[in-house]
Amino acid sequence: MSLNASDLVNKAIEFGFDKCGIISVGMMAEYEDRLEERMEHFPQTKEKYEAFKRFAHLQEAYPWAKAIVICSFWYGRYRIPDELQGCIAKYYLTDGRRNTESKGYQTSVAFERYLTDCGFRVATDREFGITALRWAAMKAGIGIIRKNNFFYTEKGSYQYLEAFLIDVPLQYIAETHVRPCAENCDRCRKACPTGSLEAPYMMCRNTCVSCLTTWDGWDLKSEPLQNRFGKWIYGCDSCQDACPYNRNAWKDEEEFPGLAEWGDSLSYSKIVLSDYGWLASVVQPKLWYIPSGKEWRYKTNALNAMLNHYEPDYLPVIKEARKDEYAEVRAMANWVLEEIQKRSIT
Ligand code: SF4
Ligand code: SF4
Incomplete structure (x- = not known):
């Protein structure tokens, strides 16, 4: 052909x-x-x-x-x-x-x-x-x-x-009708919670929330930026959501397969209290940068978000996590409880 x-x-x-x-x-x-x-x-x-x-x-x-x-x-x-x-x-x-x-x-x-x-x-x-x-x-x-x-x-x-x-030397340069960033715009940089987006086009992957909630940041107790993650437990959209060129970019027109049901069943408390079979079969196949066998990481990320956006309803859940089968979760829950007291946020 x-x-x-x-x-x-x-x-x-x-x-x-x-x-x-x-x-x-x-x-x-x-x-x-x-x-x-x-x-x-x-x-x-x-x-x-x-x-x-x-x-x-x-x-x-x-x-x-x-x-x-x-x-x-x-x-x-x-x-x-x-x-x-x-x-x-x-x-x-x-x-x-x-x-x-x-x-x-x-x-x-x-x-x-x-x-x-x-x-x-x-x-x-x-x-x-x-x-x-x-x-x-x-x-x-x-x-x-x-x-x-x-x-x-x-x-x-x-x-x-x-x-x-x-393996064939074809070329097709498409047409783009997109204006470049305004010289004085820095909304994305200001929206970056950890300062990872340090300058235009300069993002430090070591301090980006997207990396610190997936590939890196395995011990959030000792992560100096943990209190800047806000509500994020997997990835971060802050620098995209702040951008004027994304205003009205999200259209909400179609259902992604299974996402509506998935959303109904997910909350920080649900993640922290869930059994590992559910995390492995429902959560890990979707949020797969956290490898199979390390599902405890979803719980430590959720515990971190609970600390960052504390609500009294979380307290019994955090206390229950001290009995989790994984030492990483137990240690994180103990640390979160100490931090709640230390920061007087009860
Ligand atoms: S993804 Fe989040 S943490 Fe990473 S550069 Fe953008 S705003 Fe900063
Ligand atoms: S917020 Fe958007 S338009 Fe403004 S500098 Fe950042 S990427 Fe460019």
Whole structure:
């Protein structure tokens, strides 16, 4: 089949992606310079960012790859239950990467199959991205990266990005009609609860609530920023929600599979008191950055939010958590009780 770049782009949109562009793998080279800038600004993050350099040199791992097809999927369409607003980042609530019933997952699988059926050699990484997705998407012209580091199209920043490597040198630079950030705007930086967004385009991943409630921050008792997490127990949307280009970006038009029921059954108290079978079967498959077997972490995160936004109803729940089967939860509950007394917030 003889296909040109716009055929592929149109097909991606037909399958359900919102926008699509195609760049050569060589167009990722400049990404390494941005990484170096970030590592220089935050030397404490060097070790974590070093591994990302491979994204600028895709030919080393995929010598056959010629182009990157990069697509955005708009998740601002979904209805978020009130109970979950401001506690769990919307991206994770509507995460289609592992949810086989979701439109995002099905769109991705269908498009990958289409590319393969067309005779392309294809590689992708549905979970973490095969390259630096925001950079690739910006190069492909489907949107811009704003000062809060998030990627925006005309519909705002609530987008998943997915990249597919192909072995044919196609190119399609899409059109974007998005104004850049105003020079004097710093609403996102002011909204950042931990100061992680230190300057335009400069976010320290070591102090970002999104990282500290998922990959890092395993002992919140000794985490100096724990009292700045506010209500967040998994991820953080503060710098996106504060942005004027996200005003009215969330549309609440569609149901994400199972999310309404999930929201009904979730509260800090429910998490802290729940049995580990429920956390493993209901919560972990959705909030999967916390690995299977470490479900106690949902409880310590919830206990932290209870301390940050204390209500007297929480007291018996926190006391009950001192009997939890995991030492990490018992220790966190004891510490939270001490802090409640110390901070005189009863
Ligand atoms: S996600 Fe939250 S903590 Fe991280 S930079 Fe944005 S506002 Fe700051
Ligand atoms: S809040 Fe202002 S500076 Fe930050 S990303 Fe939005 S427009 Fe840009």
